[in-house]
Amino acid sequence: MSIRAAGTVAAIAMMAGAATTASAQEFPSEPIEIIVPYTAGSNMDRYARASAPILGRILDVPVVVQNIPGATGWNHIYQAEPDGYTIGVGEQTGQIGIGLLEPLPYDIEAFTWFGHFATGNQMMVLSNASDFETPEDLKDSDRPVRCGTFGGLSAGAMQCAMLAGRWNFPLAFVNVPGPGEMPVAALRGDIDIASVGVNLWLDYIADGSVTPIVNWAEDRDERAPDVDGLADLDMADLAGITVFRAVMGTPEIPADRVAILREALTEVANDPEWHEFIESGNLDDNYYFEDDYQDIISSVIREVDAQAELIQGAF
Missing domain, CATH: 3.40.190.10 (Periplasmic binding protein-like II)
Incomplete structure (x- = not known):
């Protein structure tokens, strides 16, 4: 490689690194929307609405909650821009089961899975x-x-x-x-x-x-x-076949933004206001926001798939 070519490659690498750093520093700079694919008043809705003001305070941007029940809500999250500004609170186990019975317009495994506020006993x-x-x-x-x-x-x-x-x-x-x-x-x-x-x-x-x-x-x-x-x-x-109060986003959100959101969600789960919400409702509080969460989703999919014939016959 010539000295000029090597210099060009190095410059491109520096620019890419700078862009990644800038992305992390600038995010978030606009409101974040939490989509709840369930009705108002449901447990998923309660977790989302309790977390929104705390998350907004941590990230210093408005966080709004919108209920879009059913597959339409899931698809809204799935089809959003992969920029981290649209996330959702949902339960994946039932969705995996539904996918055994009818085609879904989204791939549950392909969502960006941040973790969960709780698994509900x-x-x-x-x-x-x-x-x-x-x-x-x-x-x-x-x-x-x-x-x-x-x-x-x-x-x-x-x-x-x-x-x-x-x-x-x-x-x-x-x-x-x-x-x-x-x-x-x-x-x-x-x-x-x-x-x-x-x-x-x-x-x-x-x-x-x-x-x-x-x-x-x-x-x-x-x-x-x-x-x-x-x-x-x-x-x-x-x-692992349980109810998840999970937080997910559009597929292929940049890794630096995933890290920012995951860290902020962990802070939410440790906030005194959040603990007050959990205690007042006698709710589950076993949060988990870690890098390996995608592996948990894959494991649930394998367990449900193993009973596909039984589930399809029973339905």
Whole structure:
């Protein structure tokens, strides 16, 4: 290489490095939008709206929240400019399941995944109005076990599929309007099993309306310490199939901007105002914003894909 050519290459490299540095220094310089692909008042919406003012204070730009429910909201994030100014708060497990049933206009794995504010502990229960008298009766059942779901396929429905695969029973999904209506469906005997947030079941466990099967996390939950965790049932490897209050962005956001947002989101999760929000709502607070988060998404996809035939048949 000639001296002139070498000098040109070095100059280009310096310019590229300067551009990257400038990108990091200048970002963000305009408002950031958080898209919530769920209805107002949902848990995802609550997490997004609580985080927005704190994130805005940390980054020194306005942060606004917009609800665009369903696939339209997910696609809005996916198709946005990959500049870090459009991000979202969503739950990937149910979306991965829906992708087994119908083509999606976006690739869940291709989103830029920053991490999550929390994984929501879910508890799976057996309705005491069901023909199955104990959780053990589910094993090797000849008839389909009816699992409650909502919004097409929920994370709880994916958990039902994982349990069906391990305990060898056929599955049928029953749609209810939302997680808040799941206990009513259990009391009426419309469903046999269901998995939603721990808090929703506590009163019904106490009055004997439902029988807990498992706390869908590796360990037990302090809110219901007598209920087995997945490790107690030798199923700890399924703990990743859960509800994520995850933060994602458009594919191919520059790495320096991803790092800035990930660091800011970590600061949000450690802010006193955030802790007050979590404590007042008795919400989960196991945040994780790290570089390897994309690997977690890939792992969930593999686990759900392994039960694709069962999920497709049950739906």
